[in-house]
Amino acid sequence: MKVSLASALGTCFGVKDAINMALEPQFKDDLTIVGQLVHNRQVNEALKKNGISLVKGTDQLDEVKTKKVMITAHGAAEKMKSQLTEAGFVVFDASCPLVMRVHSQIKSMVEKDYFPVVIGQEDHVEVKGIVGDLQEYIVVGDEQDFEKLRATGKRKLGIVSQTTQQVEKVENLVKKIRELDCVDEVAFVNTVCQPTRDRQVAVRELADQVDLMIVIGGYNSSNTKKLVAVCEEKHVEAHHIEESSQLDRQWFSGKQHVGITAGTSTPEWVINEVHTAILKIAQEMDSMERPVAAS
């Protein structure tokens, strides 16, 4: 059984920088991260071990016991940052620059009189940050949301996307929005970030070669789920796991080539652990299938 890693996988620079910032000695035992720094359980557990506290959002500020708070790599609205400062916290910002690019793109579209539309997942922390300072907006997750768009009566739209969306899905939705009879003009900037694109291209290429794909990442990680979706589109059996203990030997039975990929919030050590476990399974399966030499 052959085992291959996708040519681009795992933690992106935005997540690495945010984790490194949170682990700086100045924050030990004196930092609360507002929202999950990354959508990865193992990373969040490692941060907690370093004395760093986590709260889900600004609605839990009464639980914060530290002076320093950190905005996550997913970014936040200016309104939320002011709320934290006004509450007396010292705010550190680990927002990824590529998320901040989405904030500035939508802001500049609104200034040019375009009605803001975000393609993404409405309840995702990144999307909440993107729309948090806007007076009015629409989040489009799929074609069913076109009715919401129609109901606004706005004919001049400025569209951006959540950074971790699937590129083809975003482009397809924008194409369909352009075709709507209720829309006159569309300005579109595809803000799916480069590390997300690289991982989607790499999983697509690898999916053409394998008969099983193991996708590693948090169950709540948007971009990890998109990697699974790419495999499903290609009709390749894919299993989404968070750690090596979830590997099921039965998945590997009869397989010739296994691929491994991981979302942008999956740390290298988790990927290495899963890779090693799969190599072990492959070795055991190969030795079981090898014919016994005649004596």
Ligand code: SF4
């Ligand atoms: S997935 Fe993209 S936008 Fe999000 S932290 Fe990583 S590089 Fe930044």
